[in-house]
Amino acid sequence: MYRLLWKNRNYRSLLLANVVNRFGDSIDAIAFTWLTYTFTQSAALSAIVFAANMLPTVIFQPLAAPIVDKLKKRKVMIYADLARGVCLMLFIVLLQLDLLASWMFVVFTFVVNSIESFRVPAGVAFLPSVLSKEEQDAGINFNQLSSQVCTLAGTAAGGALVAVSPVLAMMIDCATFFLSALFIALIRLQEIIDQTTAANNYWKNLKGGFLYLGKNHAFLIFIIGAVLVNSLNAVFSSVAAAFISGTLHASANYMSIANIILTVCSLVTMLFYPKLSMKLKPSFMFMWIPFSGLAIFYLSLSFLSHLNEWALFGAWIILFLIEGLCSGIMGAFINVMFVKVVEPAYLSRAAGVFNSVGTVIMPVLSFLIAGVLQLIEIPTIFFITGIFAVMMILIFAISGAGKVLDAFDEKRGKA
Template identity: 30%
Template sequence: MEEAKKIGYRGVLKQKEYMKSTSALVVNRFGDAIDAIASTWIVYELTGNAMWSALIYGMNTLPTVLITPFAGAFVEGRNKKAIMVITDLIRALCVAYVATGYLFGILQAWHLVLTTLMISTVEAFRTPASTAITPMILEKEYYDYGMSLSGALSTVVELIGTGLAAGIIAVIGTSGAIYLDMATFVISAGIIATMNTREEKKAHQKFDAKEYVETLKEGLSYSFRKKAILLLCMIALFLNGILVPLNSLQAPFIKEVLGGGAAALSVMGVSISLSMLAGSVLYPMIRSKVSGKALCVFCGLAIAAFYIGTVACRPLYASELAMYVIFAALTFLLGISAALASAFTSVEMLKVVEEGYLARVGAIFAALTVAVNPIVSFLLTAVTKVMGTATIFLIAGGLAVAATILMLANKSLNEV
């Protein structure tokens, strides 16, 4: 703990290969932030139908859930850097197709479905490769600060990209904005190609079905055998699942409970973004002084406080100023706890998983955490027919308290 505290962010900046990886990530995030705005407009202009938006969203998450666990076994033992470069270039080609098709008026909605599916599929291979390459380019004692720096820079760049998106689209058009996203993928591939990793001298490995199946089985067995991995997966599942009520019921919650409007949505967005940035930056310092169990317990209670507090404070919302102050404070608490919990699971996963299993375990981890979102969303769709948003938030708060008690009683969490 003390050693990590002395290292600090300055030491991470000297980890040249890791900083290349972080730079590629930051460039990608900037392009994605702009693309998110531009693509939304493209879907609306092409279809004017919410069904297509839902379908494209589904195509974006489906490969993560279904393909990533199997992709992790394929990635293991192969050149991760090469996989990252190739997948970035494939993503660039897909985005270029969308931009060109829209520019010349030949793009159709089903083209967007196919390109989205293609991009998400190659990302299913890139994600475990990116996870597995981290120990090759970042020394273990730098994990806390390195992952925190990466997360903080990504958040800042996403905020900048989102803020500039409208202006960029106004200046160079929607197609131009999509082409800019394409350029970020190419730049990312170029940066990654210059990284110096220990795997570069490995010979190309041909695909062997038997060996692949064995590798997949070993990865699954390893994941379910180690208590620390299962525990981190459970924490990540809790974190993703417990935030679904807020993410999916923002508008009705603000209208029914707060009595607010679009301004309250803006307050929430700004407050959560700033708090998640603060959580990412502060994580290494907090982690050096606080045990993993204490950190998880704090995050669980903070999430419970948000859900229960926003409803319990309803009598105070008669004053608009009081409503905004209370809501901003509670969303800030939520954001910083979510950032700390996310950083904890990501960093500890790198620490507890052996390097040879990292791609496979990381892939399974990613698939599980994404899969919980549509499951909880489906349950909420049924629940909202019989109870109001305030009741759902109180139940979510109660579940967060129950999960916190379980974490407090879990002896295995003392070892993480």
């Protein structure tokens, strides 16, 4: 199937644009962060820049999506990539001329990510249009798989480039935006804009995007489950360093091992997802697998401090293999099922709402955990999180929510 996908010229061009984009973003994540701190010597400003990086996704993506729905997605993607490239080029020029002020770091990251708030929902809505019905599962999954590989490559390249020259890293990042725009421009496709959506005014489309949660029960279940899984995953991310160092008295290598295992498992499950999707029901992949994996993961983590050094190391690897495979299946399922659950006319708005809700929960949860840590220890937090995951399994089983996704998938298969 993957070999046949490569013969699809439009998909090939879009795939190249997406992987080049992801490669550049991964370089930028390291280079811009490094430049911010080395230029300003302010940890506080670095934190503000991080917040400025997240805020456009939370605030603007839901607001931008109704506008995107009324436009041709291909043009939105091209103009967004060109605009981001020009912004980054201006940043590099100011840096080279020694004209940058500290506040400009916040402004540039906020502006670039605000532009991306238009690019992301346009990309989500455009991808299915270059694929036939038979190609969708494999095509969407392979797009995500390729992007993950480029994220790894970009992260590694970014670290090496920053060591040589942060400015060179930023220049390569800038070039990837223009390359992405070029690849998208090569796509030859007659886009059809939904006339009902185009005829509506902005506020009606914006309202329709949020009301869609109530109209499409499969999407509502989908977004609730996804947000819950993201929230549970965020618990470990928020206290990982403190848990490894303060509770387990282990080195930072444990964090590196965990990240490597999670990434590799994610890539493996994405690669084999098309075959898994033919054998496993949507409800099983979306509810039973991720929540069962998280329950085992957190309940086991809460007792790790009682193990000796070698047992701890072995248990650590096994737990992250379990979590990596479970979360990998869930991630692949989300990427593929999203465009199946959501009607084409709502894809941009649904992506905006989904990304906004998924992003806003991370800093909120981290803040809550910071407060809870004043009262209870990390292993106790993990134990409570594990119990919560078990409760989620029971709630989904009793409510029969999974049957909605199964019925939706069966209905689509017969269509």
